[in-house]
Amino acid sequence: xxxxxxxxxxxxxxxxxxxxxxxxxxxxxxxxxxxxxxxxxxxxxxxxxxxxxxxxxxxxxxxxxxxxxxxxxxxxxxxxxxxxxxxxxxxxxxxxxxxxxxxxxxxxxxxxxxxxxxxxxxxxxxxxxxxxxxxxxxxxxxxxxxxxxxxxxxxxxxxxxxxxxxxxxxxxxxxxxxxxxxxxxxxxxxxxxxxxxxxxxxxxxxxxxxxxxxxxxxxxxxxxxxxxxxxxxxxxxxx
Amino acid sequence: xxxxxxxxxxxxxxxxxxxxxxxxxxxxxxxxxxxxxxxxxxxxxxxxxxxxxxxxxxxxxxxxxxxxxxxxxxxxxxxxxxxxxxxxxxxxxxxxxxxxxxxxxxxxxxxxxxxxxxxxxxxxxxxxxxxxxxxxxxxxxxxxxxxxxxxxxxxxxxxxxxxxxxxxxxxxxxxxxxxxxxxxxxxxxxxxxxxxxxxxxxxxxxxxxxxxxxxxxxxxxxxxxxxxxxxxxxxxxxx
DNA sequence: CTAATAGTGTCTATAAGACAATATTCC
DNA sequence: GGAATATTGTCTTATAGACACTATTAG
Numbered sequence: 215x216x217x218x219x220x221x222x223x224x225x226x227x228x229x230x231x232x233x234x235x236x237x238x239x240x241x242x243x244x245x246x247x248x249x250x251x252x253x254x255x256x257x258x259x260x261x262x263x264x265x266x267x268x269x270x271x272x273x274x275x276x277x278x279x280x281x282x283x284x285x286x287x288x289x290x291x292x293x294x295x296x297x298x299x300x301x302x303x304x305x306x307x308x309x310x311x312x313x314x315x316x317x318x319x320x321x322x323x324x325x326x327x328x329x330x331x332x333x334x335x336x337x338x339x340x341x342x343x344x345x346x347x348x349x350x351x352x353x354x355x356x357x358x359x360x361x362x363x364x365x366x367x368x369x370x371x372x373x374x375x376x377x378x379x380x381x382x383x384x385x386x387x388x389x390x391x392x393x394x395x396x397x398x399x400x401x402x403x404x405x406x407x408x409x410x411x412x413x414x415x416x417x418x419x420x421x422x423x424x425x426x427x428x429x430x431x432x433x434x435x436x437x438x439x440x441x442x443x444x445x446x447x448x449x450x451x452x453x
Numbered sequence: 454x455x456x457x458x459x460x461x462x463x464x465x466x467x468x469x470x471x472x473x474x475x476x477x478x479x480x481x482x483x484x485x486x487x488x489x490x491x492x493x494x495x496x497x498x499x500x501x502x503x504x505x506x507x508x509x510x511x512x513x514x515x516x517x518x519x520x521x522x523x524x525x526x527x528x529x530x531x532x533x534x535x536x537x538x539x540x541x542x543x544x545x546x547x548x549x550x551x552x553x554x555x556x557x558x559x560x561x562x563x564x565x566x567x568x569x570x571x572x573x574x575x576x577x578x579x580x581x582x583x584x585x586x587x588x589x590x591x592x593x594x595x596x597x598x599x600x601x602x603x604x605x606x607x608x609x610x611x612x613x614x615x616x617x618x619x620x621x622x623x624x625x626x627x628x629x630x631x632x633x634x635x636x637x638x639x640x641x642x643x644x645x646x647x648x649x650x651x652x653x654x655x656x657x658x659x660x661x662x663x664x665x666x667x668x669x670x671x672x673x674x675x676x677x678x679x680x681x682x683x684x685x686x687x688x689x690x691x692x
Numbered sequence: 693c694t695a696a697t698a699g700t701g702t703c704t705a706t707a708a709g710a711c712a713a714t715a716t717t718c719c
Numbered sequence: 720g721g722a723a724t725a726t727t728g729t730c731t732t733a734t735a736g737a738c739a740c741t742a743t744t745a746g
Contacts, residue, residue, distance in 0.1 A: 229509050231468045231552060268541075270468050270550035275542035300539045300554050302507075303514035311509035313470060313552070315539050388698070403736050405700080410735095430697035431743035451690055451734075627725070642709050647726085649708095669724035670716035690707075690734095 230312035233279040234265035234356070236298065236363035237288060239321040239337070240380050243396040245367075246337040247360055248321075249352075250287060250330070256308045257353035261336050263360070264288055265314065280317040287332040294320045294379035299362055306355045318363040320379035323393075340364055371397045375416050375447040378438055386425050386433035387411065415439075416447035469551035472518045473504035473595070475537065475602035476527065478560040478576070479619050482635040484606075485576040486599055487560075488591075489526060489569070495547045496592035500575050502599070503527055504553065519556040526571040533559045533618035538601055545594045557602040559618035562632075579603055610636045614655050614686040617677055625664050625672035626650065654678075655686035 237248040249261040264287045266279070273279040277297060284290045295317055302313040328335055343352070343360055351357060370376040377393045378385075385393075391407050411417055417436040424432035476487040488500040503526045505518070512518040516536060523529045534556055541552040567574055582591070582599055590596060609615045616632045617624075624632075630646050650656055656675040663671035 229468070229470045229507060231470065268468060268550075268552075270543070276539060276552065297538055299536060300515060302554070304509070313507075313515065313554075315541070315552075386698085404698095405737085406735055408699080426744075428697070429695065429745040431699075433698055625725085643725095644710085644727085645708055665717075667724070668718040668722065670726075672725055 228310060230307060230309055231268045232265050232312065232314045233268060233276055233283060234263045234301075234314045234316045234359055235280050235283050235288075235295075235319055236263060236316065236360055237284065237290065237293075237319045237321055238340070238363065238367060238380075239326050240323040240393060240396055241326065241337055241339075243392065245340045245364070245397065247340050247343065247363075248288060249336045249338055250332055251334070251336075252353070253332075260353045261338075262353050263356045264332075268315075276315040277317065280315070280319075284319060288330040288335060289327055290319070290321060290330075293322075294376075298359070298366055301355055301359060314359070316359045316362065318366060320367075320376070322382045323380055324382045368398060370446070373449045373452045375414060375438075375442060378416075378442075384420055384423065384435045384437050386435060388433060390436070410449060414447040414449060416442045467549060469546060469549055470507045471504050471551065471553045472507060472515055472522060473502045473540075473553045473555045473598055474519050474522050474527075474534075474558055475502060475555065475599055476523065476529065476532075476558045476560055477579070477602065477606065477619075478565050479562040479632060479635055480565065480576055480578075482631065484579045484603070484636065486579050486582065486602075487527060488575045488577055489571055490573070490575075491592070492571075499592045500577075501592050502595045503571075507554075515554040516556065519554070519558075523558060527569040527574060528566055529558070529560060529569075532561075533615075537598070537605055540594055540598060553598070555598045555601065557605060559606075559615070561621045562619055563621045607637060609685070612688045612691045614653060614677075614681060617655075617681075623659055623662065623674045623676050625674060627672060629675070649688060653686040653688060655681045 235248075238245055239248075240246070248264065250264045252258050252260050252262050264283050266283045266287070268276060268279045269282075273282065277295065280295060280297075284293065284295070296319075298316040298318045300313060300315050302311075304311045306312055306314075326337065328337075340360060343357065352360065367376065371394060377397050378390065380393050380397070381390060387408060390411070391402055391404065394407070395402055416439055418439045420435045420437055423435040425435055426432040477484050478487075479485070487503065489503045491497050491499050491501050503522050505522045505526070507515060507518045508521075512521065516534065519534060519536075523532065523534070535558075537555040537557045539552060539554050541550075543550045545551055545553075565576065567576075579599060582596065591599065606615065610633060616636050617629065619632050619636070620629060626647060629650070630641055630643065633646070634641055655678055657678045659674045659676055662674040664674055665671040
């Protein structure tokens with residue numbers, strides 16, 4: 215913090231403080247991001263990441279502001295949410311020097327809403343969205359933010375339980391493996407995957423609950439053990 | 454971003470936007486963090502992380518503000534600098550709702566200044582500083598910020614070339630291994646360490662340069678290859 | 693019975709660590 | 720030569736992946 219506070223509030227050029235949320239889910243084994251149509255300029259009418267000003271009167275902190283955006287604009291509650299990075303500078307927003315604390319959120323695939331309190335939600339496949347110079351490019355630096363979220367999710371999925379937050383409360387191990395494979399973009403060895411899930415000691419079988427109905431052996435249903443509902447389980451050496 | 458811009462600037466409670474820097478270096482094989490004595494309230498006279506307001510007029514972005522703080526308050530230029538996380542909320546600073554984009558910087562051990570442009574620099578061993586309720590506790594939430602920096606550096610050191618930024622331009626492999634061991638807090642296997650450094654392909658021997666003078670076989674001096682001066686080299690499986 | 697997928701056993705390949713031999717220097 | 724540390728070779732152990740076998744269901 216500076217040794218010299220500003221002489222008066224007018225001396226301090228206004229910094230626009232916002233949060234942006236990259237809400238990701240799996241649709242058809244591919245990661246999709248939630249976009250909302252902007253109601254106001256700049257970029258009115260364009261599809262962009264949900265976000266909003268930080269409300270210093272009511273928001274406990276930036277994470278609470280992001281949770282409020284998720285609830286108020288997307289109708290999404292209680293999902294996994296983590297801070298991603300802060301994007302700032304004079305040129306990213308035409309309104310002036312701005313700062314966005316970007317967050318990343320994961321939504322179970324079986325709970326994807328098409329309509330939120332703030333209008334329709336468009337779910338866009340992240341493939342070809344986070345690169346540069348796309349046909350359907352995102353406004354502001356939102357493509358960079360989505361790219362950072364993707365990198366974070368893929369990186370953390372290599373050594374943690376992060377992808378369980380893309381599953382519902384109960385899931386089979388083949389389903390969970392498919393989620394990991396979708397996020398990582400590569401097939402995984404079944405035996406190694408199960409060994410790792412066993413080592414993580416993060417899952418417990420739901421007693422007596424099996425997924426049946428298909429023309430094959432039923433699969434055991436699993437759920438996340440209580441200590442790992444909020445925090446992640448980590449492996450030492452990946453996978 | 455919100456669909457409804459504020460009716461007037463006065464409607465927006467002021468958010469104090471700052472950057473804080475956790476500048477780390479190795480002193481006697483232990484990580485130390487640079488602290489400055491605060492000249493102004495709050496916490497005037499206490500030793501705290503160097504930081505300052507973001508200058509929207511002149512700072513390109515938050516990273517530039519952090520680099521400016523490093524230069525102006527510590528006299529440190531050109532070191533490795535990365536964004537850590539953003540700490541925000543109403544209660545972390547008595548002046549009001551504040552937001553600090555924390556950064557982490559690494560300084561070569563052979564270039565530790567004791568005096569900066571803003572006065573003396575105190576280098577404090579991070580052991581017992583980042584926990585809770587220390588005798589020499591840091592003001593604001595700076596203990597949390599230091600803890601986050603430590604966690605980041607230790608985590609990244611497990612699978613990247615990050616610690617080379619704690620070394621000078623030239624170093625021997627035994628020196629580099631000692632740096633890794635100091636950061637990670639555990640001894641490493643010499644053969645494995647050298648295999649990994651070889652795989653990373655990030656170092657090159659300085660032709661003909663050996664570290665001599667000791668009563669033993671001279672050690673080859675190495676430097677970081679050009680492509681890795683700014684970005685990190687990453688391993689797949691750690692170490 | 694057949695097809696289909698779940699779950700497991702086991703062998704092989706690869707990576708990490710232990711140990712020790714050799715290489716060079718200063719004294 | 721002797722002490723000290725750098726560097727390298729090689730064996731052992733641990734981990735990851737390939738492959739195939741058994742289990743269980745619907746039809």
